[in-house]
Amino acid sequence: MPLPTTHMPAPGFTLLDHTGTEVRLLDYKGKKNVLVYFYPKAMTPGCTVQAQGLRDIADQLAVHDVVVFGISPDPVKRLAKFVERDSLNFQLLSDEDHAVADAYGAWGPKKFMGREFDGILRTSYLVDKEGNLREILNKFKTKDHHEVVLSTILELGL
Numbered sequence: 001m002p003l004p005t006t007h008m009p010a011p012g013f014t015l016l017d018h019t020g021t022e023v024r025l026l027d028y029k030g031k032k033n034v035l036v037y038f039y040p041k042a043m044t045p046g047c048t049v050q051a052q053g054l055r056d057i058a059d060q061l062a063v064h065d066v067v068v069f070g071i072s073p074d075p076v077k078r079l080a081k082f083v084e085r086d087s088l089n090f091q092l093l094s095d096e097d098h099a100v101a102d103a104y105g106a107w108g109p110k111k112f113m114g115r116e117f118d119g120i121l122r123t124s125y126l127v128d129k130e131g132n133l134r135e136i137l138n139k140f141k142t143k144d145h146h147e148v149v150l151s152t153i154l155e156l157g158l
Contacts, residue, residue, distance in 0.1 A: 053146030
């Protein structure tokens with residue numbers, strides 16, 4: 001399967017959120033813009049900073065009809081703890097077999113502390129109301145991710 005590129009339909013998915021409820025990307029088509037962001041592991045330092053940044057701009061995202069889905073390979077139970085601990089105001093989705101990350105091209109070889117392994121490639125995708133990928137973001141730091149997302153939304157006119 002080819003990796004997604006901008007201006008093509010976003011790969012569909014159905015995943016469980018932090019409450020155990022099924023979430024389908026298709027349910028937002030025609031209704032909301034969607035930020036799908038992949039992060040390696042709930043409650044780790046970088047992932048926490050990234051999630052808190054998005055939490056803190058929720059009102060600005062709402063103005064642009066943007067709903068946020070954070071996706072990681074964590075089990076539902078761990079995601080629930082993350083949401084509660086950090087008062088997150090968006091849904092975290094569990095992709096334990098990383099099938100959705102694979103479909104988006106957000107799973108692949110990484111290097112960390114001299115080790116090589118496959119894992120989540122920290123990447124964000126802006127999906128418009130028509131269900132098309134408008135932007136793929138992978139050049140950011142966890143601490144400025146929310147700023148990059150917001151400026152990209154403004155540039156795209158979403």
